[in-house]
Amino acid sequence: MSRQRNPWLLPVSILAALLLGLLPLPEMLQALRPYWLALVLVYWLIEAPERAGLGLAFLTGLCADLAFGSILGEQALRLVIMAFIVGRFRAQLRFFPLSQQALxxxxxxxxxxxxxxxxxxxxxxxxLPASFWWSPLTGMLLWPPVFVLLDRFRLGGRG
Incomplete structure (x- = not known):
């Protein structure tokens, strides 16, 4: 069964997203840094809701708060809100073409x-400075490759 084929993929992908968020970038590129945790979490919320939900969003956000040194609970709240919205509209999002999903x-x-x-x-x-409002655009543009990459790993290269 493909769901059980790679049980390590969810935690490894979350950890990779956390590490990508910690990766130092030049000052002029900081504002364009995508919210990697959100992208990876949204993928799992859409494709494997039985494994990812509000609890995972909360725990991931707390880990991110500790790792990034932000206000404790800030990213946890932000990811839980995002997880709730995705859970509410999962059926529609799942069947959108990739370009509409990106929007x-x-x-x-x-x-x-x-x-x-x-x-x-x-x-x-x-x-945050006004330039940080560009980050959602970067995340939107990166959604298709993130989705395809995680889907390939999740389906074992047969997708």
Whole structure:
């Protein structure tokens, strides 16, 4: 059964996304850094909802908060909100062509930026520069290759 073929793939992909988020980038590219954890988590929420859900989103977000040194619970909340939206619209997202999925993912990532901005405003934390609003566009453009790569690994190269 293909679901059980690679049980290690979900945790390894989450760990890889976490490491990609920690990878240093030149200052001018920082604003374009995609939210790798969100991209990988959304893939698993769409393709394997029996293995990924709100709990995984919360735990992944807490790990990210600790690893990135952000406000404890910020990324956890952002990923749980994203997981809830994806879970609610999973049936529609699953059957969109990849290009339409990418647009939907761009909307999700833009919503994530709004949630982050509101959280920072409510907690009187410094706001990210305006250039960081470009990150959802990068994530949207990277969605097709991320989806195809994870799908190939999940299906064992027969997809």
């Amino acid at each position: 939907a993912i761009g909307g999700l990532l833009l919503n994530d930026r709004v949630v982050a901005a509101v959280l920072h405003l409510m907690l009187d934390e410094p706001q």
